[in-house]
Each structure stands twice: as structure tokens, then as C-alpha cells.
Amino acid sequence: MHSRFNPFNYIADTGPERFAVGRVNILLAKIFSIGGLAVGIQMLLNAWAQREILNPWFFWSGFLMVGIGQLGLIFGAFVSGHNRFWQRWYARSIEAVIMLWFLGIPAGATLPEGFYPWAWWGVGLAAVSAFAGLPPMRAILFFVVLDIFWFVARFFPAYGAVDVWLNLQDTLLTFLFAALLGSLILVTRYEASKVDDASNRKIAAAADQARAESAVREKSRLDALIHDKVLTTLLLASKAETIGEQHSAAGMAITAITKLNEAQRSSVGASISGPSFFAALEKIALAQDPDLVCTKSDLDAVEIDGEVANALTEAMLQAIVNSQQHAGPSATRELHLKAHRNGLKIVIKDNGRGFRMSRVPKNRLGVRISIIERVQMVGGRAFIDSRPGAGTAIILEWGAHV
Numbered sequence: 056m057h058s059r060f061n062p063f064n065y066i067a068d069t070g071p072e073r074f075a076v077g078r079v080n081i082l083l084a085k086i087f088s089i090g091g092l093a094v095g096i097q098m099l100l101n102a103w104a105q106r107e108i109l110n111p112w113f114f115w116s117g118f119l120m121v122g123i124g125q126l127g128l129i130f131g132a133f134v135s136g137h138n139r140f141w142q143r144w145y146a147r148s149i150e151a152v153i154m155l156w157f158l159g160i161p162a163g164a165t166l167p168e169g170f171y172p173w174a175w176w177g178v179g180l181a182a183v184s185a186f187a188g189l190p191p192m193r194a195i196l197f198f199v200v201l202d203i204f205w206f207v208a209r210f211f212p213a214y215g216a217v218d219v220w221l222n223l224q225d226t227l228l229t230f231l232f233a234a235l236l237g238s239l240i241l242v243t244r245y246e247a248s249k250v251d252d253a254s255n256r257k258i259a260a261a262a263d264q265a266r267a268e269s270a271v272r273e274k275s276r277l278d279a280l281i282h283d284k285v286l287t288t289l290l291l292a293s294k295a296e297t298i299g300e301q302h303s304a305a306g307m308a309i310t311a312i313t314k315l316n317e318a319q320r321s322s323v324g325a326s327i328s329g330p331s332f333f334a335a336l337e338k339i340a341l342a343q344d345p346d347l348v349c350t351k352s353d354l355d356a357v358e359i360d361g362e363v364a365n366a367l368t369e370a371m372l373q374a375i376v377n378s379q380q381h382a383g384p385s386a387t388r389e390l391h392l393k394a395h396r397n398g399l400k401i402v403i404k405d406n407g408r409g410f411r412m413s414r415v416p417k418n419r420l421g422v423r424i425s426i427i428e429r430v431q432m433v434g435g436r437a438f439i440d441s442r443p444g445a446g447t448a449i450i451l452e453w454g455a456h457v
Contacts (some may be wrong), residue, residue: 057269059101070251073307073336075247075248075250075251075254076244076247076251078247079243079244080138080187080244081132081136081138082129082141083187083240083243084128084132084138084142085132085133085405087132087142087183087184087187088098088128088131088132089129089134090131091125091128091180091183091184091213091439092106092128092129093126093182093266094176094178094179095121095125095180096125097176097263098121098173098174098176098177098180099118099121099122099173101123101171101173102114102117102118102121102173102174102177103118103406104173104356105172105173106118108160108161108164108166109159109160109161109163110158110159110281113155113158113159114159115150117148117151117159117174120148120152121145121148121149121152121174122175123143123144123148124144124145124148124149125145127140127144127145128141128142128184129144137396138187138188138416139187139188140188141188141189142184142185142186142187142189143179143184143185144182144186146181146182146184146185146188146197146221149174149177149178149180149181149184150181150197151180152172152174152177152199152347153172153174153175153181153204153205153208153232154204155200156169156172156174156208156213156214157208160213162177165248166212166213166215166342168344169215170215170405171215171216172202175205175225178201178202178205178229178233178255179229179233181201181234182194182197182198182201182202182229182233182237182398183232183233183237183240185197185198185237185406186198186233186236186237186240186241186268187240191241194237195237198233198234198237202226202229202230202233204263205226205229206223206226209222209225209226209381210222239440243413255375309391311397319450323427326365327358327359327361328357328358328359329357329358329394329399330360330394332359332364332399333351333394333399336367336368336371336390336392336401337349337373337390337392339368339372340371340372340375340390340405343372343375343376343379344375344379345386346388347375347387347388347389347390348388348389348390349389349390349391350390350391350392351392351393352390352391352392352393355397357394357395357396357397357399359399359453360433362433363433363434363435363453366429366430366432366433366435367399367401367430367433367435367451367453369405369429370401370426370429370437370451371390371401371430371451373426374451375390375403377426378403378405378407380407381407381408381410382405382406382407382409382446382447383407383408385404386406386407386446387405387409388403388404388405389402389403389404389405390402390403395454397454398453398454399452399453399454400450400451400452401450401451401452402448402450402451403448403449403451404446404447404448404449405446405447405448407447408443408446408447409441409442409443409444409445409446409447410440410441410442410447411442411443412439412441426449426451427439428452430452430453432451434453435451435452435453435454436451436452436453437449437451437452438450438452439451
């Protein structure tokens, strides 16, 4: 069932569930910062040309605020990753200049005919920047209020005192420009969110499948125990004739009952054995990446809690998905599974592009939440080993040694 599009829903761009939205926002930020640069330069050049008309304190305050915002858009899009902060700064700085413009005109000043406040060139950019940096409802409110204020203010001398038809034309063009680009931003984010939702559902379904298959394997193990121990004991007990045979059958019965109770307790607690868990992990991983190479070793009888199994399954799948999205089309992946009495270790490796952790902005690294914190929540730990050109390895560990 598809969710109905609601432009008032705020779609966050961070976290493990919002990879596509985050990528779209980064791309939009880069396009907007470059596309808006030409208009921004023209606006600031007009501001410089009007510096003799305005009060010096007002001119320099507005000029520096907007100029810093213009540079911030580029810095946020290409360097820091803090796009929304600079988008909000830019929108608010132009809004402040426009709404306080009357304070910048000295008393008794005569404005040239056809005068336009230099901030006029930024009205549309401010609205688009608001759509990019604010939640939709606040962005729409910002856009409508700014356009109405601009339309009314343009009838006053400080804003140029234009006639109604020219004012209506300017306002309508600005409105259509911002409405078109703002709608494009909202719809693009919404479509990206549907991709994220589908991916999240796939990962959740795979985790459920892994748990279900592990449960089936545990049931088979319990059935085998009943057949091999309990039924054999009952058969021997039924045939016991001498006192020695009866004592032997009783001892075997006690051992069988003890083992059966242990198996039942592990089943009730939703725990899973290491070999069963790894068999399910391998199947799920190959379903996500059929070319993946999987190796298993030291499959000792470690017992894994259901919650731990769920967290490790989701983390492993997220690591594979991240590799498929970032490592490059020619990259190959390996999965190494190792269990011992004190815990287990899962390694997901690829030979792709790799990256430097220090170069990735915190708000863009989804693995910090989707993998590292997810594993830490169940008492495990996760490591990322990656270098540009040397591939990436994600190591998940859980057990008494962690």
C-alpha cells in the first residue's frame, strides 16, 4: 500500500533509514549553491552600487550577512555537509534585509527613478533556500509571508514606490519561480523517501527471515535430540531386565531429560546456536548479493540471544547494502563468519573505492547509527577499516570478550 504524498511531512536526511533522501539533499545543495551563485553575485554587486544611498551600518550588516550566507552555501554543499544550516542562514539573512530595508534609507534621501532594493534579486533565492533548509510547513509559511510583505512594501517610497501592475508582475514571477523549484524539492525528497522505505522494509524482512530460519533449525535440533536421546532411552528402559540394565537406563534417562530441559530453555529464551545463526546469515547475505563469497570457521556451540541475532543481522545487511551503494560497480564482497565459546565475529569486506573516516561529515555517515550503535546496543562492538583505493572492512563482534 503506497503512502499518500503529504508536502507537510518533514523528511529528515540523516540516520540509517534515510540514505536516498540524504543523497538527494546533498545533490540539491550542490546544484543550488552553484546555480544561485550567479544570481547571488549580481545581487551583491547591486548592493555595492547602492552603498552610497544606504546608512553605512545597514549596508555593511546586510552585505556581510548575505555574503557570508552565499559562501556558506558552497562551503556546506562541498566541504562541511551542514547544508541545512547555511540554507536557513541565507534565507533568513535576505528576509531580514528586506523587512528592515526602511531602516537603511537615510531620512530625506531621494531615490533614483526605477529604484530596486538590492535584496530584490534575492527574494526568489531566499524562498527556494527556505524550501531546501526548513521543514515544508515552515518553508511554505516563509515563502507566502515574504512574498506578501514584498508586494505590499513595494508601494512605499523606501522600496521604490512602483505602480501596481509592475509590482504585480514582479511578485508573480518571483512567486512562480520559487513555487516551481520548491515543489520540485518536496517531490524529489518524497520519491527518495519511498526508495528508503522500500530498502528498510527489505532489510527488516531479511532480518525476520533470518530469525525464522534459525528458529526452524533450532526446532530440527530439538527434534533430533528427542529422537536420539529420549526415544532411545525409553526403548532401552522398556527392554531392561536386570538391575544393572535398569540403573543404566535410569542414568541415560536423567542425562536425556537434562539435555532436553537445556534445549527447551534455549528455545523459550529465543536463543539461537552459532551454526544455525550463521547458516541463516549466509543465506540472507547471498540473497542480497549473489556474488558474495562466504567463509565460516570455528563454529563452536555459542548461544545467541534473539535480540542480538536481530541486531547483528540488520547490521550485516546494512553493511552489504552500503558497500553496494558506495564501493563501485566493479567491487566484490566477502563475508567471514567465526564463532567460539565466548562469542562470534562477522566481517564484511569489499575491494571497492574505500574512504577516509575523517573526511566524512557526521551527518552523512549512516553506518554510525545503522551499524555501530545498533551493535553496541546489544553489548557488541563494530569497527570500520577503510582507506581510499584499498576497500572497506566492517567488523562486528559480540560475546564475553567484548
